[in-house]
Amino acid sequence: MNPALPAQALAQLASLAIFIAAARWYVIPWLSNRRRAEALTALLWVHVFRYVALQIFSAQQQGFPMSQSSARAVVIGDVGGALIAFVAILLLRARARAAIPLIWLLVAETALDTVTNIRDGVREHLMGAAAGITWMTLVFFVPLVVVSAGLLAQQLFARRGQQLDEPPVPSKRSSAAAPRQSLVR
Secondary structure (H helix, E strand, C coil), X not given: CCCHHHHXXXXXXXXXXXXXXXXXXXXXXXXXXXXXXXXXXXXXXXXXXXXXXXHHHHHHHCCCCCCHHHHHHHHHHHHHHHHHHHHHHHHHHCCCCCHHHHHHHHHHHHHHHHHHHHHXXXXXXXXXXXXXXXXXXXXXXXXXXXXXXXXXXXXXXXXXXXXXXXXXXXXXXHHHHHHHHHHHC
16 A cells, blocks of 8 residues: 555644634634624635645646646636635625625535545545645645635624624624633734
8 A cells, every 4th residue: 555645644634633623722713703804804815825726737747647637627626716715805805795605606616626626536546646745735725725615604604694894793602712812822
């Protein structure tokens, strides 16, 4: 068995678990103390950098065995996600309500893109084949994108009745987290 396969799988799982823990302990309390537009904007910035997927063409030249059709699907999905995220940020800055359905579109697109990429990776036996920048992207950035998409969905659902510019509503959870935040600074 290729030792890179379990190493990549373990690293991706560890990153996912760490990002989820950080989100629960720090990001969610921080978001709850922000206006809705500000909270959504902070999460969207992660997605703006999804154009890093263009690196896949360089990885193919260096021997990453991904098919051209799968590479094209990755790039279209991630560059499309980056564009949707940036347009949503522009709309949020203008306090345009059209940002909300666009962010839901991004969440759905990210879920579909993730499932499609996993399916194609399994079909092409790519797990453990990544090296260098591709490995770093798959192990760190992809789990961050997944967690950020989950947080976007959580914010959209939990704050669905709030206006974009409405001050945050204090909750027991955010006020309980306040003393912890001051210790971290």
